[in-house]
Amino acid sequence: MTRLILSRLAQIAVTAAILSLCAFLLIALMPGDPIDLAIAGDPRLTTEDAARLRALHGLDQPLMARYLAWAGAVLQGNFGHSRLFAQPVAQLLGPALLSSVKLLGLALAIAITVGVGLGGLAALKPRLAPAVQGLALFAQAVPSFWLGLLLIILFAVQLGWLPAGGDGGLSFLVLPVATLAFAHLASYARHAASALTAAMGEPHIRTARAHGAGEGRLLWRHALPNAGVPLLTIAALDAGALVSGALITETIFARPGMGKLIYDAVMGNDFNLALLALLVVAIMTMLATLAADLAQRWLDPRLSR
Amino acid sequence: MAFRFVLLFLIWAFPAAAQPRETLAIGITQYPSTLHPNIDTMAAKSYVLGFVRRPVTAYDADWKLVCLLCEALPTLENGQARLETTPDGKPGLRVTWRLREGLRWGDGTPITTEDLRFAYEAGREPATGIGPAEFYRSAYEFIAEDARTFTLRFDRVTFEFASLGDFAPLPAHLERELWRADPRAYRSRTLYDTQPTTRGLWNGPYRIAEVQTGSTITLERNPEWSGEAPAFRRIVIRAVESTPALEAQLLAGQLDMIAGELGLPVEQATALARRTGTRFRVEYRPGLSYEHMDLNLDMPIFADRRVRQALLLALDRAQIVARLFEGRQTVANSSVNPLDWPSDPSVRAWPHDAQRAAALLEEAGWRPGPDGIRRNAAGERLSFELMTTAGNRSREATQQVIQAQWRRIGVEARIRNEPPRVFFGETMSRRRFQGAALYAWISSPENVPRTTLHSGEIPTAARNWSGQNYPGFRNVEMDALLEALPIELDREKRRLLWHRLQAIFAEELPSLPLWFRQDAHVWPTWLEGVRPTGHLNYSSLWAEQWRVR
Numbered sequence: 001m002t003r004l005i006l007s008r009l010a011q012i013a014v015t016a017a018i019l020s021l022c023a024f025l026l027i028a029l030m031p032g033d034p035i036d037l038a039i040a041g042d043p044r045l046t047t048e049d050a051a052r053l054r055a056l057h058g059l060d061q062p063l064m065a066r067y068l069a070w071a072g073a074v075l076q077g078n079f080g081h082s083r084l085f086a087q088p089v090a091q092l093l094g095p096a097l098l099s100s101v102k103l104l105g106l107a108l109a110i111a112i113t114v115g116v117g118l119g120g121l122a123a124l125k126p127r128l129a130p131a132v133q134g135l136a137l138f139a140q141a142v143p144s145f146w147l148g149l150l151l152i153i154l155f156a157v158q159l160g161w162l163p164a165g166g167d168g169g170l171s172f173l174v175l176p177v178a179t180l181a182f183a184h185l186a187s188y189a190r191h192a193a194s195a196l197t198a199a200m201g202e203p204h205i206r207t208a209r210a211h212g213a214g215e216g217r218l219l220w221r222h223a224l225p226n227a228g229v230p231l232l233t234i235a236a237l238d239a240g241a242l243v244s245g246a247l248i249t250e251t252i253f254a255r256p257g258m259g260k261l262i263y264d265a266v267m268g269n270d271f272n273l274a275l276l277a278l279l280v281v282a283i284m285t286m287l288a289t290l291a292a293d294l295a296q297r298w299l300d301p302r303l304s305r
Numbered sequence: 306m307a308f309r310f311v312l313l314f315l316i317w318a319f320p321a322a323a324q325p326r327e328t329l330a331i332g333i334t335q336y337p338s339t340l341h342p343n344i345d346t347m348a349a350k351s352y353v354l355g356f357v358r359r360p361v362t363a364y365d366a367d368w369k370l371v372c373l374l375c376e377a378l379p380t381l382e383n384g385q386a387r388l389e390t391t392p393d394g395k396p397g398l399r400v401t402w403r404l405r406e407g408l409r410w411g412d413g414t415p416i417t418t419e420d421l422r423f424a425y426e427a428g429r430e431p432a433t434g435i436g437p438a439e440f441y442r443s444a445y446e447f448i449a450e451d452a453r454t455f456t457l458r459f460d461r462v463t464f465e466f467a468s469l470g471d472f473a474p475l476p477a478h479l480e481r482e483l484w485r486a487d488p489r490a491y492r493s494r495t496l497y498d499t500q501p502t503t504r505g506l507w508n509g510p511y512r513i514a515e516v517q518t519g520s521t522i523t524l525e526r527n528p529e530w531s532g533e534a535p536a537f538r539r540i541v542i543r544a545v546e547s548t549p550a551l552e553a554q555l556l557a558g559q560l561d562m563i564a565g566e567l568g569l570p571v572e573q574a575t576a577l578a579r580r581t582g583t584r585f586r587v588e589y590r591p592g593l594s595y596e597h598m599d600l601n602l603d604m605p606i607f608a609d610r611r612v613r614q615a616l617l618l619a620l621d622r623a624q625i626v627a628r629l630f631e632g633r634q635t636v637a638n639s640s641v642n643p644l645d646w647p648s649d650p651s652v653r654a655w656p657h658d659a660q661r662a663a664a665l666l667e668e669a670g671w672r673p674g675p676d677g678i679r680r681n682a683a684g685e686r687l688s689f690e691l692m693t694t695a696g697n698r699s700r701e702a703t704q705q706v707i708q709a710q711w712r713r714i715g716v717e718a719r720i721r722n723e724p725p726r727v728f729f730g731e732t733m734s735r736r737r738f739q740g741a742a743l744y745a746w747i748s749s750p751e752n753v754p755r756t757t758l759h760s761g762e763i764p765t766a767a768r769n770w771s772g773q774n775y776p777g778f779r780n781v782e783m784d785a786l787l788e789a790l791p792i793e794l795d796r797e798k799r800r801l802l803w804h805r806l807q808a809i810f811a812e813e814l815p816s817l818p819l820w821f822r823q824d825a826h827v828w829p830t831w832l833e834g835v836r837p838t839g840h841l842n843y844s845s846l847w848a849e850q851w852r853v854r
Contacts, residue, residue, distance in 0.1 A: 032730015038345075038436060039734060039771060045437050047771035056434050056489070085518055086339040086498035092518060149549060156557035164557035165550050166543065167520060254545040254554065256519045267726060 001297075005290070012286045016279055023278045024067045027266060033059050034083060034269040057083075070275065080272035084264060089272045092261065093280060097243060099167065100258040104246060106177045108238055111184035116231065118185070119192020120219050123200055132189055140186035148179040148252040165254035176253040180246055187234055195227035202226065229296050236292030240285030326831070326853055327538040332551045332560040333567040336519050336544035341497040342473050343428060345436050348841075352566050353542055355845025356524050357507040360473040361402060361421075363846055366836040368644060368750045370468055373846070374416070374508075375402045378467045381794065386467065391445070391460045396792075400466050404453040409529040410476050411512045412505035418449035420474035423481050425457075428472065432488040440472055463791045464799060465751075479505050510535040510849040520544055535849040548573055555827065556581070565590060565826030566843045570699055571633045574825030586828045590837035591635045593642055593748050594822035596700075598691075598707075598741045599733075602777045602815060606687060611669040613814040616741075617655045618662035619714045625706050626820055629699065633825075637818035639807045640746070640754055644839060647751055647803030653811040662714045671715070679715040688717035689740030692732065695722035700743055703819070707743075734770050736763075736777065745822060746773075749841050754806075755787045758815065778815035830854070 035053050039045045045053075054060045058069070073080060079089040115136075122132040155175060156164035163172050199205065200223050208222050247259035258277060265274035337350035342358055361374045372378055379385030379400045391397035408416040427433045428441040435441065446458040459466065484491045496503045501513045510532060511524035524540040543560065545551040548569050554560045555577075562585075563569055569577065571589065578587040600607045600616075607613060626634045638655070641648045671679035671687050679687040691708060693700040701722065708718045718741065723732055732738050746757065756762045760779040762772035786806045793799045826837050826844075834850040 031727045031732075032734070036730040036734050036770070037726060039773075045771070046439060047768050048442075049436065049438050050769055050771045052431050052438070053434065053436070056432065081493040084338050085336075086341070086493070087518060088493075095518070149553075152550075152553045152557075157553060160557065163559055164553040165545065166554065166559060167517070251547045252550050254520065254543070254547070254550050256517070260546075261519070269726075 001294075005294075008290050008293075012283060012290070015286065016283055019282050020071065020275055020279055021067060023275055024070065024271065025063065027269065027271060027274055028063050028066070030266075030269070032269070035059060037269065066271075070271065074276070079276050082265070082270055082273040084268045084270040084273065089276050092273060093258075093277060096256055096258050096261045096277075097280070099256050100243060100246070100250075103173065103176055103249070103255065103257060104180065106173060107180035107246075108184060108235070110177065110181040112188050112231075112235065114181070115185035115188025116192040116224075118189040119194075119196055120224075122189075122193035123196035123223070124215055124219055126197075129193060129197075132193055136186040136189040136193075138186075139182050139189075142182070144179050144183045144246075145248045145252055147182060148175070148249060151175045151179060152252070165252070167255050172253075172255075176246075176249050176255060179252075180249050184238065188231065191230055191234060192227065195230050196223050199223035199227040225299055228299055232292050232295055232299070236288050237285075239288030239292075240281065243284040244281040327536075328541060329537045329539075329562070329832070329851070330541045330543065330560045332543050332545055332554060332563045334544070334546055334548060334551060335567050339492075339498055340501050340513070340516075341492075341495050343424060343435055343471060343475065344433070344492060344495075346471070348567055348843075349544065351841060352564060352843045352845050353522055355509070355843050356511040356540060356542075356848045357509040357513055357527070358473065359509050359846070360471070360842075361404075361469045362467065363842040364468075364750050364838065364840055365842070365847075366838045366844070368646070368838070368840065372405075374404055374408060374474070376405055377403070380467065388462065389458070391458070393460075395460060396462050398459040398462055398466050399456060400459065401450065401454060401456040402469070404455075406453070407531045408508065409531065410478075410505040411507040411527050411529050412503075413529055414476065414478050414505055415452075416474055416508055417452040418455040419452075419477045421455050421472075422447055422449055423477035423484070424472060424475040427475065427480075427484050427488070427491070430488045432491075433484070434489075434492050437471075440470060444472075461792065462794065464794050464796075465791070474508070476505050479503065504529075511540060514539070530849075533849045536852045540848070552577060555585070561829045562832060563825075563827040564844075565824035565837055568827065569825050571630050571823055571825050572699060574827060575631045575633060577827065583830065586830050586832075588826045588828070588837065589633050589823040590826065590839045591642070591644055591821050592824050592839040593750075593752075593841070594745045594824075595637060595640050595642070595748070596634075596703075596743070596745045596819040596822055597637065597640070598743045598817040598819065599738070599776045600741050600814075600816060601736065601738055601775075602779075603736075604689065604739065606681075606685070606689060609669045610813055611665045612671070612687075613817070614655065615662040615665035615669070615714065616711065616716065617814055617817045618658045618665065619710050619716070620707060620817070620819075621657035621710060622819060623657065625703060629702055629706070633823050634820035635823065636820050639810045639818055640748075640757070640816075641803065641807055642821050642839075645750055647800055647807075649804040649807045652804075652807045655811070659710075659714055666714060666716075673715050677712075677715055678717045686717065687715065688719065690721045690738065691718035691741045691743065692721050692723065692728065692738050693743040694725045694728050696724065704743060733775050734764055736775055738775075741817070742775070743819075747841070753787060753790045755791075758783055758810070759787045760784050776815045778813070780809060780813060780815075783809050783813075 035050050039050060058066060082089050082092055085092055118132045122129040152164045155162045162174050166172055205218055205222055208218055244258055247263050250257040250260040262277045265277060333349060333352060335349035337347055337353055339345050342354055359373045362370055363373050365371045370378060379402060385401045387399045389397050389399050410416060425447040428435050443459050443461055444457045445460050448456040450456060479496055483494050497506055501516050504512055507527060510527055510530045512527040514525040515523040522542045526535060526538060545554060551563060555563055574587050600613060622636045626632055626636060638652050666679055670681050674680040691704055693704050704720055708720060711718050733742060756773045758774060758778055762774040763777050764770045764772045786802055790802050793802060824837060828835060831854045833854050834852045835844050836847060837844050
């Protein structure tokens, strides 16, 4: 197990290094540099200003020299300054990460609980399965920006029960969490329904039923651990979303978060911020996948052989 | 006990209940990238800083230059401005300003000429990274006459000499050492961004009390402010990029007003006003955002000015404004805003006339082809690309109408849009557009359009792609006017130059003028005293005059 973990950690380090180079090149090769954008917005910037600012920001250097300078600084723990927010990059990532983890963590917890609950209901009561599948399909089909706006109009504008957006107490989380949870619960409901229905037909379930176990106990105690493996895989992939944020939901509800931060950084040519944020997301996703692999091995020891 | 716990929980969980009237919550669509007054230019920063700091001079709501920190504007007549010769023999100016008495930073430190000297030194140093540095290059000497009087010597004569523009005092007692330690790193070390709640940074009626990076800036009254006392104890400025979300927060009562300078597009504000009746006051103010279409004059089809004139005649701009913007835009005849004093009301207007447009195209040798699109003698079709910024709904709608109106006179416009960063960062700045490009310029009162109309400002690789003459307009008389205008100190003579400039523009049409955008200001009915300016010295610069009715 230790060897597996070490080898996967080494893979993560190599992947992160390659990813950082690819992300750097992709951003650098996008049309226009920050000075071009500044010139378009301010006719007073002269040729002389442009040359001075490019030199000052190191934009006149070759691409690889710029990448190596950035990578060298990062290895020494210097993540640099954000050009868009005039703050140290590390200082910006903390609150954005926290906000995204809070929002998506709650949304995922609700999506998993409700989704698996609905899946269990479909497995226990097959006549309800079409309704659950229909609801899941609807949840998957509804665009989150549309649902978000509907919720805002109903609960914030018409009823005035909840804030329309922003970041504050618990009430500010209700609508964005509901929007995201609804979108995510579809896949959990569908996968849980099919995995639990299949697991309920397994021989060990028949044996437990013969011993007099109730249907609820059979489902949650005996079938769920077996059905949990595919659900864990989905959860591991969704864990990446915890840190990558939800751009559309964050924009509609005007919440600071990783999705919006990364989008703004990439569009604004803020290399330091974009690269570090993308790296954090990639590393967290890979670590979550590793954790899911380990959990799957724990749930199903055959995988370790 | 349980009831008290529930009550406390509810208070904690739902803080957005009722807000006292002494707080004003303002929504804007952008968050400032820095709060440093002299680094970078950005609308959101100008709006926010209007509440918390004051420049020496500014243009007011009547587009007149006024003193904010100074006692009197320098003029040649009052002797505060004098023509002189620079050390290298060129005509120059020596201009003196005197600061008002009793000006203090938020920590009580008096504002003196040392603060201006520091701002000048930092601005002159290339490593500081000030954006447009033309002012600092031109002002070659700073002289502190005494604690309140300073003189700047300029290496050129310009009619704008009384305006100090973005040049404003910086608190030397807080910032100078940070800057001196490493001018190159000053951008990232300045207290304006590392500790923006430092009282001594601000000299306006408010000071910054709290910053939530990317979303909210909270202001509170500055006790050291020596002017009229502001009405609100706190002002909360929230940046909400999505305009539907901004509107939702307004309707939900989280915001009291939406600043027109960075707010809802006119059509959204009009729809809001219709839906909400008298709940809000919506005021429209024409501004300096000039929507127009640049034509790439290097393309042979645009070489003949009759084609350019026909394209403008074919557009029913009044109808577009009426249908798409409910009449809330001011049709433009040139890049000079009708509210600006040099505007010539008699300039050629090119009202919609499709028949005359068709006749002009015939004269220019473009005859209808079998598919309805005109062709020249060589068989080339009168067809080109029509570009704008993707995702801008009002521009995209405008583009559709323009395409249809041109189609009626046998001109094919092929729509090809790009995201703003590609459009501005690459296509326009490298002059890669193949036809017409629809976008806006924002300027200031009596802004000489040298960078957009002078032949020396055509972006080329040799010039490192700087300059904004994207059409590639070359006109000897226009160049001469653009050079003569800034140095003509006599207002009446300058008026004549401006009129000639507009006449050439209207005849040559290097770009097709569409309209001046209006800003839609959405205020609560209980708020009064806000005077939108329509230019880059925003209404927040006079925030102490805002009152609760």
